[in-house]
Amino acid sequence: MRVVVTxxxxxxxxxxxxxAHHSFAAQYDAAKPLTLTGTVVKIDWTNPHIHxxxxxxxxxxxxxxxxxxxxxxxxxxxxGWQRDVTLKPGAVITVAGWHARLExxxxxxxxxxxxxxxxxxxxxxxxxxxx
Amino acid sequence: MERRRALGWFAALGVAWMIGWPAAxxxxxxxxxxxxxxxxxxxxxxxxxxxxxxxxAGEDEVKAALAADAAAGRTPLPARxxxxxxxxxxxxxxxxxxRRGIDDPMARCLLSGxxxxxxxxxxxxxVQLPTEVIVLYEIHHAFRMIPxxxxxxxxDMEPSYMGESVGxxxxxxxxxxxxxxxxxxxxxxxxxxxxxxxxxxxRYTRDSYDTMLYEAVMDDPDVFTKPWRIQERFRLxxxxxxxxxxxxxxxxxxxxxxxxxxxxxxxxxPTQQ
Numbered sequence: 424m425r426v427v428v429t430x431x432x433x434x435x436x437x438x439x440x441x442x443a444h445h446s447f448a449a450q451y452d453a454a455k456p457l458t459l460t461g462t463v464v465k466i467d468w469t470n471p472h473i474h475x476x477x478x479x480x481x482x483x484x485x486x487x488x489x490x491x492x493x494x495x496x497x498x499x500x501x502x503g504w505q506r507d508v509t510l511k512p513g514a515v516i517t518v519a520g521w522h523a524r525l526e527x528x529x530x531x532x533x534x535x536x537x538x539x540x541x542x543x544x545x546x547x548x549x550x551x552x553x554x
Numbered sequence: 555m556e557r558r559r560a561l562g563w564f565a566a567l568g569v570a571w572m573i574g575w576p577a578a579x580x581x582x583x584x585x586x587x588x589x590x591x592x593x594x595x596x597x598x599x600x601x602x603x604x605x606x607x608x609x610x611a612g613e614d615e616v617k618a619a620l621a622a623d624a625a626a627g628r629t630p631l632p633a634r635x636x637x638x639x640x641x642x643x644x645x646x647x648x649x650x651x652x653r654r655g656i657d658d659p660m661a662r663c664l665l666s667g668x669x670x671x672x673x674x675x676x677x678x679x680x681v682q683l684p685t686e687v688i689v690l691y692e693i694h695h696a697f698r699m700i701p702x703x704x705x706x707x708x709x710d711m712e713p714s715y716m717g718e719s720v721g722x723x724x725x726x727x728x729x730x731x732x733x734x735x736x737x738x739x740x741x742x743x744x745x746x747x748x749x750x751x752x753x754x755x756x757r758y759t760r761d762s763y764d765t766m767l768y769e770a771v772m773d774d775p776d777v778f779t780k781p782w783r784i785q786e787r788f789r790l791x792x793x794x795x796x797x798x799x800x801x802x803x804x805x806x807x808x809x810x811x812x813x814x815x816x817x818x819x820x821x822x823x824p825t826q827q
Contacts, residue, residue, distance in 0.1 A: 446655025449821045469804035497797045502612040524820045525813055
């Protein structure tokens with residue numbers, strides 16, 4: 424069993440792509456996907472990651488603020504993002520990504536879907552192991 | 555042969571039209587490989603590893619790059635072989651893999667080392683001078699200065715993340731001999747450890763206006779049973795530039811990693827609990 428797992432792990436490590444900065448797998452749980460729709464409160468447009476702060480209604484009348492990590496600004500710019508233009512406070516968006524392993528209301532943001540239906544990559548795929 | 559080449563170009567243009575080939579590729583595809591005054595290929599330009607292109611610039615650019623490769627008859631590079639580690643080194647690699655890469659020096663904004671720095675999803679700029687090649691990296695704001703005037707490695711090398719590079723030309727290929735490393739970087743991916751005995755021989759061959767073949771042979775008798783060879787293809791990014799990337803600006807990973815390390819069961823592979 425151990426051998427099988429190790430082999431599978433080796434394959435996984437070989438198949439995954441590079442990460443920008445750190446190992447995704449240590450900090451985020453690829454087995455816990457996340458889809459959140461909410462209102463953007465602010466965007467930290469900083470290195471080595473941006474963070475999107477998103478107010479999400481929990482269905483019981485409460486609002487929970489999520490903190491979602493994305494690519495560094497340079498990688499977003501090369502994929503067509505513009506600071507203060509593409510994403511602004513007040514925008515209603517849907518974020519698809521994965522839960523953080525430790526923090527309850529944090530996650531990795533893989534895609535952002537805007538209210539007009541456009542979808543843009545905002546962070547790395549799950550399983551990037553710092554190749 | 556001419557007819558076949560013409561057909562190839564026709565097919566390439568068709569594919570390019572269909573997938574919306576970025577203007578950058580379309581403009582430069584037919585240009586010859588530039589040469590310096592001394593007749594050597596001029597490697598100057600902004601480049602990025604093709605394997606990192608999806609993260610760096612999105613899937614459309616990957617499709618365009620693959621279409622350009624197919625049209626030009628460039629075959630995909632073989633999958634990377636696993637490092638030919640001695641058992642002790644392989645055990646260390648497995649340790650880091652089982653910890654899901656949390657120990658990655660890069661997460662602490664430390665220099666990536668060689669050859670890892672060549673494979674990042676951020677571009678680098680090569681400036682080729684008559685007796686020196688300078689590489690300026692977006693990641694870490696790192697640089698390499700590679701003399702090509704025949705001088706040897708410095709006699710006072712201190713172990714360092716990036717080592718000391720000395721270059722020479724082998725025909726149209728720039729060969730770079732890198733030594734003087736510390737043992738703190740990873741070579742290519744999680745847990746690819748090495749010692750201060752590491753010596754990396756890189757080969758840079760510009761095989762078209764838009765592309766450059768890269769090979770790194772890592773030799774470290776303390777960890778490998780034989781040298782480890784990897785290949786990559788770099789792509790020219792004529793409309794890009796090397797931007798500022800201040801990794802430590804807001805590196806919240808440091809605090810998160812500290813918290814995770816106090817809860818090892820949270821990030822370790824289940825088999826290791």
